[in-house]
Amino acid sequence: MSMEVEQLAVFLENKxxxxxxITSIIAIEGVNIRALSVADTADFGILRLIVDDVEKTQKALKANGFTVGKTNVLAVEVEDKTGGLANVLKVIHEVDLNVEYMYAFVNKTGENAVLIFRFEDMEKALVALQERNFTLLTGEQICAL
Known part of the structure; x- marks a missing residue:
C-alpha cells in the first residue's frame, strides 16, 4: 500500500x-474535492487538488482544455496543538530536505490535523517520518475523512 497520495495540479491563466x-466541471462529474491549494504568479496560477476520483477529474479537465499534471504528496497527521507542524519540519531539516510546498487539509481526524507536503525527495522524507512514528495517511484514508 502506497503512503503517497495522488494530487492533481491544474494550470490556469489569471483570468x-x-x-x-474548474470547480463546476469537477462538481458535474460528481467528484468530491478533499483538499486544495491555489498558488499564483503574475501570469498563471496552479490549482493543486486532492479528489476522490483522480482519473475521472483529470479526464474531464483535459477534455475542457485544461493542462493537468499528476504528482504524489504525503499527508501527515499531526497533533492539533502548538508545535505540530514544527515537529514535522524539524525531522525534514534533520535529514537535510527541502519542502517544495505544503498546505493544510480542511478536515481533522479526531483531535489531529492533516498537512499535505511535497518534498524534494519524497522517499527520503517518507522513511524519515515513518522511522519517527509519524502517521501518514493514504489517498483512500484522506477521501474517507
Whole structure:
C-alpha cells in the first residue's frame, strides 16, 4: 500500500472565472474535492487538488482544455496543538530536505490535523517520518475523512 497520495495540479491563466469553471466541471462529474491549494504568479496560477476520483477529474479537465499534471504528496497527521507542524519540519531539516510546498487539509481526524507536503525527495522524507512514528495517511484514508 502506497503512503503517497495522488494530487492533481491544474494550470490556469489569471483570468476571472477560471477557478469557478474548474470547480463546476469537477462538481458535474460528481467528484468530491478533499483538499486544495491555489498558488499564483503574475501570469498563471496552479490549482493543486486532492479528489476522490483522480482519473475521472483529470479526464474531464483535459477534455475542457485544461493542462493537468499528476504528482504524489504525503499527508501527515499531526497533533492539533502548538508545535505540530514544527515537529514535522524539524525531522525534514534533520535529514537535510527541502519542502517544495505544503498546505493544510480542511478536515481533522479526531483531535489531529492533516498537512499535505511535497518534498524534494519524497522517499527520503517518507522513511524519515515513518522511522519517527509519524502517521501518514493514504489517498483512500484522506477521501474517507
Amino acid at each position: 476571472s472565472g477560471r477557478l469557478a469553471e
